[in-house]
Amino acid sequence: MAELLVLSLAALLALLGFLLRREQQCSARLRRRLELMAAELQQLQQSCARLAPAGLVQRLASEQDDEALAEHKQVTALFADLVGYTALSEKLDAPQLARVLNGYFERAADAIGAHRGHLSTFLGDGVLAYFGALEPNPWQCNDAVRAALQMRAALRAYSEELQREGLPPVAVGIGIHYGSGLAGLIGSRDRREYSVVGRTVNLAARVQGLTRPLGVDILVTDEVRAELDPAIVLRAMPAQAVKGIALPVVTYAVEDTATALATD
Amino acid sequence: MGNLSTIPWEACLLEPLHDPALEAYARRAMGGPNPGVRYFARSPWLVRAMVDWMPDNGLLVELDDRTADLIALIVSQENSCRYCYAAVRAMLRIQGMSELRIDQLEQQLQQLEVDPRLAAVARYSRALSHCNPPPDAAAVQRLREAGYGAVEIREIALSVVCSVMLNRVHTIAATPPGGFEQLPDQLLVRWLRPVIAWSMERHRRQHRGHAEPAPPPISGPGAQLLAACGGSPLAPMLARTLQDLWGSALLDLRSRLLLFAVIARGLGCTAIEQEVAQKLGEAGEEAGLLPQVLAHLDAPALTPLQRRLVGFARETIRYEPQRLQQHARQLRAELSPEQFTEALGVLALANGLCRLDMALRQVDG
Numbered sequence: 001m002a003e004l005l006v007l008s009l010a011a012l013l014a015l016l017g018f019l020l021r022r023e024q025q026c027s028a029r030l031r032r033r034l035e036l037m038a039a040e041l042q043q044l045q046q047s048c049a050r051l052a053p054a055g056l057v058q059r060l061a062s063e064q065d066d067e068a069l070a071e072h073k074q075v076t077a078l079f080a081d082l083v084g085y086t087a088l089s090e091k092l093d094a095p096q097l098a099r100v101l102n103g104y105f106e107r108a109a110d111a112i113g114a115h116r117g118h119l120s121t122f123l124g125d126g127v128l129a130y131f132g133a134l135e136p137n138p139w140q141c142n143d144a145v146r147a148a149l150q151m152r153a154a155l156r157a158y159s160e161e162l163q164r165e166g167l168p169p170v171a172v173g174i175g176i177h178y179g180s181g182l183a184g185l186i187g188s189r190d191r192r193e194y195s196v197v198g199r200t201v202n203l204a205a206r207v208q209g210l211t212r213p214l215g216v217d218i219l220v221t222d223e224v225r226a227e228l229d230p231a232i233v234l235r236a237m238p239a240q241a242v243k244g245i246a247l248p249v250v251t252y253a254v255e256d257t258a259t260a261l262a263t264d
Numbered sequence: 265m266g267n268l269s270t271i272p273w274e275a276c277l278l279e280p281l282h283d284p285a286l287e288a289y290a291r292r293a294m295g296g297p298n299p300g301v302r303y304f305a306r307s308p309w310l311v312r313a314m315v316d317w318m319p320d321n322g323l324l325v326e327l328d329d330r331t332a333d334l335i336a337l338i339v340s341q342e343n344s345c346r347y348c349y350a351a352v353r354a355m356l357r358i359q360g361m362s363e364l365r366i367d368q369l370e371q372q373l374q375q376l377e378v379d380p381r382l383a384a385v386a387r388y389s390r391a392l393s394h395c396n397p398p399p400d401a402a403a404v405q406r407l408r409e410a411g412y413g414a415v416e417i418r419e420i421a422l423s424v425v426c427s428v429m430l431n432r433v434h435t436i437a438a439t440p441p442g443g444f445e446q447l448p449d450q451l452l453v454r455w456l457r458p459v460i461a462w463s464m465e466r467h468r469r470q471h472r473g474h475a476e477p478a479p480p481p482i483s484g485p486g487a488q489l490l491a492a493c494g495g496s497p498l499a500p501m502l503a504r505t506l507q508d509l510w511g512s513a514l515l516d517l518r519s520r521l522l523l524f525a526v527i528a529r530g531l532g533c534t535a536i537e538q539e540v541a542q543k544l545g546e547a548g549e550e551a552g553l554l555p556q557v558l559a560h561l562d563a564p565a566l567t568p569l570q571r572r573l574v575g576f577a578r579e580t581i582r583y584e585p586q587r588l589q590q591h592a593r594q595l596r597a598e599l600s601p602e603q604f605t606e607a608l609g610v611l612a613l614a615n616g617l618c619r620l621d622m623a624l625r626q627v628d629g
Contacts, residue, residue: 027364034367135396135582138529139561229560 070184075133076144077204082125083171111150115143141227148174175208178223206242216253274438274589281305295467306602309508310609316501319423322471327419339393339427347434350444357448384410392424421623429616436608438589473497485539489621514606524614526577529558533618580611
């Protein structure tokens with residue numbers, strides 16, 4: 001009788017142990033799945049933070065009213081465009097052209113990211129970036145010009161690399177303007193992106209267009225010059241008329257920083 | 265372990281240093297050992313500040329400990345500070361919350377699917393932590409509407425700021441989070457969990473803050489903030505931290521002041537920026553130096569090291585941990601360990617005090 005009792009107890013304990021173990025395994029599996037999902041969520045939120053200001057993402061999550069979140073902001077717009085893209089596209093086959101373009105975009109994006117810029121979009125062979133749009137940035141003009149200088153240096157090195165492989169070099173024209181713009185989630189119902197619209201962006205694009213006739217690669221407006229570190233060396237350009245702007249636009253070519261020139 | 269364990273984290277930038285007196289100070293104040301203290305022992309004022317600026321260390325009068333814990337969890341997660349996040353999670357586990365429950369709570373807080381009081385706190389904490397933009401009068405009003413009184417709102421802001429500071433100290437230094445990440449699963453801790461939880465609870469009860477007489481006024485950056493904190497348990501702590509900070513000489517005074525000024529400018533805290541300008545003037549600096557540094561993060565009068573320091577300062581306002589740590593490593597190579605430790609302490613404190621100054625001005629109208 002005692003043996004039977006002991007055996008029953010042992011069986012009961014074994015059963016309980018088995019159930020407990022299964023429960024633990026099930027709970028561990030659930031925990032792992034939850035961790036994976038949480039990691040995915042975290043990644044998604046981080047991606048969102050790169051696309052729009054954190055405050056906006058948070059407000060969007062709770063309010064879901066895109067229009068109410070738009071605001072006027074002081075931003076610096078940088079517009080870069082590849083020089084001689086048409087000629088380049090005629091010389092190279094499609095895979096080569098894609099490789100050259102991707103190398104250019106990658107270097108441009110690195111330079112913008114390294115100086116706290118927000119790469120808004122690639123427009124054909126052009127790049128539009130904002131500084132001071134995603135987060136308040138009192139040093140946005142300096143950041144934008146330093147990003148342009150880094151792009152210049154990176155593309156020079158890239159061109160040498162391409163030439164060594166028998167490919168044509170690349171060059172860009174960059175226009176930078178500082179001013180007010182409407183920042184928010186802009187677009188159609190199905191496709192909206194964080195963007196800045198207004199005269200600031202248009203003028204940056206127009207100023208970029210002046211780089212070729214003026215024979216320089218980086219041009220900034222007077223509004224940018226007023227905010228710039230005096231260590232950045234500028235050369236005044238003749239005022240130019242541009243489409244959509246009543247008065248001729250005063251621009252400055254960016255030479256380099258005083259420190260860099262001294263080193264050279 | 266939580267979802268921050270996947271965040272890239274550099275090897276620690278500081279060598280631990282055994283300082284029995286500082287470790288004893290931390291143990292007495294916190295009711296247990298603090299493994300992080302050793303990494304910062306080269307700057308004693310920083311260790312004391314790290315210990316003193318813990319909300320559950322007597323800084324709270326009306327805000328409940330659970331809300332303060334959740335604020336620490338939210339802010340550490342927002343700032344991606346693996347060390348602080350692991351520490352808070354370990355504490356919650358020890359207090360009896362399962363890992364699954366913490367994960368659920370985190371998700372609910374993220375989606376604001378919690379009771380309206382806690383949702384208001386979560387929104388405010390994130391806003392003050394990011395300062396992009398800083399919380400406005402409407403954010404404070406939402407807390408009032410959720411039922412929080414003036415003292416509680418001030419303590420919510422203080423709890424956020426304590427985490428903002430500690431997050432920066434540990435993130436810049438890349439303090440190893442491994443100990444805390446594994447702590448709750450250690451067999452001994454699991455066995456002793458109820459005892460540790462009881463001891464923590466007892467320590468909190470014993471140290472629960474009470475109103476303090478205002479300390480004598482001091483001069484320099486943070487003086488107005490100190491005056492605004494009069495009557496709270498924070499006031500004597502803040503007074504001591506500020507006296508220690510401005511009395512230390514590991515980094516030159518100009519560097520410390522400029523670090524404060526850059527953070528103040530980056531966050532838009534005009535009061536502290538003006539206090540720095542005044543202090544620089546008293547120290548005999550030319551009036552043109554500060555406007556130049558604040559406009560361009562550079563000035564001809566700066567030494568190469570000061571130039572590097574002010575450039576790094578702006579990176580600590582809003583950051584990605586690994587990139588910040590990589591830049592901190594470059595900076596560390598140019599400073600002595602003592603100077604580097606002090607620099608990161610000044611930066612963390614400046615980030616905290618500027619946010620607190622702006623938050624209290626909103627609360628007090």
